[in-house]
Amino acid sequence: MSDQQDARLAELEAQVHALKAELLQAQKVASVGMLATSITHEFNNILMTVINYAKMGMRHKDAATRDKSFDKILAAGHRASKITTGMLSYAKRQADRRETTDLISLLDDVLVLVEKDLQMHRVRLETRYEHRPLSNVNASQIQQVVLNLIVNARQAMATGGTLIIGVRANTEEGFGEITVRDTGCGIPAEQLKEIFKPYFSTKTLDAQGQGGTGLGLALAREVMESHGGRIRVESAPGRGTAFTLKLPLAGVTQPVVSVAVPLPIPTPVA
Numbered sequence: 001m002s003d004q005q006d007a008r009l010a011e012l013e014a015q016v017h018a019l020k021a022e023l024l025q026a027q028k029v030a031s032v033g034m035l036a037t038s039i040t041h042e043f044n045n046i047l048m049t050v051i052n053y054a055k056m057g058m059r060h061k062d063a064a065t066r067d068k069s070f071d072k073i074l075a076a077g078h079r080a081s082k083i084t085t086g087m088l089s090y091a092k093r094q095a096d097r098r099e100t101t102d103l104i105s106l107l108d109d110v111l112v113l114v115e116k117d118l119q120m121h122r123v124r125l126e127t128r129y130e131h132r133p134l135s136n137v138n139a140s141q142i143q144q145v146v147l148n149l150i151v152n153a154r155q156a157m158a159t160g161g162t163l164i165i166g167v168r169a170n171t172e173e174g175f176g177e178i179t180v181r182d183t184g185c186g187i188p189a190e191q192l193k194e195i196f197k198p199y200f201s202t203k204t205l206d207a208q209g210q211g212g213t214g215l216g217l218a219l220a221r222e223v224m225e226s227h228g229g230r231i232r233v234e235s236a237p238g239r240g241t242a243f244t245l246k247l248p249l250a251g252v253t254q255p256v257v258s259v260a261v262p263l264p265i266p267t268p269v270a
């Protein structure tokens, strides 16, 4: 290959890299859009709590009622701030930088954004955290992958169901694993090999004109591979689907499942 061709190839590679980063960012903003309705509802509920407890505190002058009102207003304020912080950090354009990250707190930041959406679609959320694995990741990209899986899971449970999020450290294989399991429609065997291909989708645009681009899983696979990780799927048509994200393990902090330690029996004071 001539020097000129080499230079042209390098230029094209740089362009592809830049366009992929743009696509990832565009898809991220679109996925936040999916949550706009539920987050607006949630803010409305929070504001109703603030307004009602403020009124109650003004009507009742006794200290106990006022303390309770302030507590409720404060808790509502904290919840609102958790959601806005989550939204801002999620939507922020993050440099391609990796940090050792606790996979459970990464997940919790995503769950705070989707809780209301799941509730509105009659989906019960269950978390099963076995360990607290650490992995060297670009947290924002992994959150985007998790959000894509959760949105897919919710869309697969049209009449409601259960979403189970699991976390474990697979020390034999050296991976921290996040599993997103649903009790939805499942994926027919002949489609399983298609779902990670760009633009493969069985969905149509929703009422808000969103979804169905078929890019969610293609980007998920790309992000996982760039992290030296994997994405795996198992599905039983009519019963549900489980996606597992495997990320190279960088350590495990203390186990999450606390072993019940019997309380010491107090010795009676004579």
Ligand SMILES: Nc1ncnc2c1ncn2[C@@H]1O[C@H](COP(=O)(O)OP(=O)(O)OP(=O)(O)O)[C@@H](O)[C@H]1O
Pocket: 148, 152, 153, 156, 182, 184, 185, 186, 187, 195, 200, 201, 202, 203, 210, 211, 212, 213, 214, 215, 216, 217, 218, 241
């Ligand atoms: N949890 C799931 N249950 C059932 N089918 C699924 C699930 N996740 C993905 N699929 C199938 O895989 C296809 C591709 O998913 P992907 O997320 O890539 O695209 P999409 O959801 O159709 O569109 P987009 O994510 O761009 O809005 C879906 O159209 C659906 O047929």
Ligand SMILES: [Mg+2]
Pocket: 148, 151, 152, 216, 217
């Ligand atoms: Mg999708």
